[in-house]
Amino acid sequence: MPSQSKALLELNQLACGYGEHTVVADLNLHLRPGDIGCLLGPSGCGKTTTLRAIAGFEPVSAGTIVLDGQVLSSASTRLPPEQRRIGMVFQDYALFPHLTVADNIAFGIHKHPERKRLVSELLDLVKLSQLGKRYPHELSGGQQQRVALARAMAPDPKLLLLDEPFSNLDGELRRRLSGEVREILKSRGISAMLVTHDQSEAFAVCDHVAVLKDGQLQQWDTPYNLYHEPATPFVASFIGQGYFIRGQMMTPDTVQTELGLIRGNRAYRLPVGNAVDVLLRPDDVVAAPDGDLRAQVLGRTFLGANILYQLQLPTGSVLEAIFPSHADHSVGESLGIRVAAEHLVIFAAQGSVNLHAQLPLEQVLDAGVANS
Ligand SMILES: Nc1ncnc2c1ncn2[C@@H]1O[C@H](COP(=O)(O)OP(=O)(O)OP(=O)(O)O)[C@@H](O)[C@H]1O
Numbered sequence: 001m002p003s004q005s006k007a008l009l010e011l012n013q014l015a016c017g018y019g020e021h022t023v024v025a026d027l028n029l030h031l032r033p034g035d036i037g038c039l040l041g042p043s044g045c046g047k048t049t050t051l052r053a054i055a056g057f058e059p060v061s062a063g064t065i066v067l068d069g070q071v072l073s074s075a076s077t078r079l080p081p082e083q084r085r086i087g088m089v090f091q092d093y094a095l096f097p098h099l100t101v102a103d104n105i106a107f108g109i110h111k112h113p114e115r116k117r118l119v120s121e122l123l124d125l126v127k128l129s130q131l132g133k134r135y136p137h138e139l140s141g142g143q144q145q146r147v148a149l150a151r152a153m154a155p156d157p158k159l160l161l162l163d164e165p166f167s168n169l170d171g172e173l174r175r176r177l178s179g180e181v182r183e184i185l186k187s188r189g190i191s192a193m194l195v196t197h198d199q200s201e202a203f204a205v206c207d208h209v210a211v212l213k214d215g216q217l218q219q220w221d222t223p224y225n226l227y228h229e230p231a232t233p234f235v236a237s238f239i240g241q242g243y244f245i246r247g248q249m250m251t252p253d254t255v256q257t258e259l260g261l262i263r264g265n266r267a268y269r270l271p272v273g274n275a276v277d278v279l280l281r282p283d284d285v286v287a288a289p290d291g292d293l294r295a296q297v298l299g300r301t302f303l304g305a306n307i308l309y310q311l312q313l314p315t316g317s318v319l320e321a322i323f324p325s326h327a328d329h330s331v332g333e334s335l336g337i338r339v340a341a342e343h344l345v346i347f348a349a350q351g352s353v354n355l356h357a358q359l360p361l362e363q364v365l366d367a368g369v370a371n372s
Pocket of ligand 1 (some may be wrong): 018023041042043044045046047048049050197
């Protein structure tokens with residue numbers, strides 16, 4: 001997966017903030033040409049600040065922002081936003097209310113000799129060719145967002161920045177438009193960086209995602225790796241669902257837990273004998289009707305094709321499991337389960353560790369060997 005191709009956008013040891021207040025520090029990431037990247041993290045972690053620094057609206061206090069080999073920002077230089085060849089799509093679309101859709105799109109290319117053709121192409125691309133003469137207030141939210149996208153694409157920027165582009169839209173429209181935007185960007189090979197705090201949106205739209213916490217980069221990786229190979233406990237709990245259960249390293253690739261002996265698909269660097277926390281996603285737990293390991297249904301959420309169950313183990317530990325909804329279990333029912341984790345995610349145990357209190361060994365051994 002890692003490619004040797006030259007990065008389009010490089011953030012190198014980037015630090016930025018407001019006055020003396022550093023918001024983001026030591027941020028390193030490289031976006032490849034044609035890729036859609038994402039800055040994801042909880043409110044206040046510095047996503048918008050980073051995006052605004054890339055756009056040239058905020059200074060950087062250390063490190064560099066490099067686009068296509070050119071240093072745009074450093075502690076001593078800042079190329080003005082209009083000279084960066086970067087397009088921006090804002091959360092509130094920021095369309096000009098007194099201009100038609102076509103004139104909004106043409107705004108940044110009014111001197112271009114082929115302006116008419118370009119506007120017509122872009123209208124087609126964003127599926128608004130019938131609405132060129134309308135004004136923004138005559139459009140739905142999703143249509144306004146597509147105009148904003150077309151307007152940002154018109155000057156042929158090297159990079160598009162999108163700041164929470166779907167946050168004003170709800171549910172189904174949000175999901176559909178985010179898919180459409182990905183298709184539009186991919187069809188033109190446009191590189192983009194998007195800000196969101198919505199993990200499912202980041203996964204649906206982006207090739208690479210930076211998870212930020214308190215202005216620190218936790219991981220820059222593909223959605224698949226963030227989910228299956230989170231680098232830190234924060235990423236593990238921020239991305240997707242899951243619970244940690246306590247365990248003990250038995251060999252470099254096996255952990256003893258109350259769910260039995262769980263084997264990973266590689267050797268881990270944690271010393272044998274150490275207490276660890278093992279992440280179990282709902283899809284890591286499968287039904288084993290005749291199994292010895294039992295769990296009680298604490299709660300259930302019907303999701304259509306699947307049901308998400310909250311389960312309690314005999315020790316009191318809680319985990320989640322997702323099963324197809326044709327097997328319908330009620331709260332209070334006892335289920336046989338086993339672990340089928342292909343990507344075992346293990347961290348050194350967090351907080352105070354009392355392994356024996358958490359994991360009565362006889363119970364562990366009674367539970368048998370899972371996933372071995
Ligand atoms: N203009 C400003 N002056 C001073 N501090 C600011 C300014 N804008 C943002 N901050 C602070 O910088 C930190 C990061 O803000 P930022 O907007 O980058 O976060 P974010 O991750 O985009 O959050 P959200 O998801 O809520 O938009 C916050 O503590 C915020 O209060």
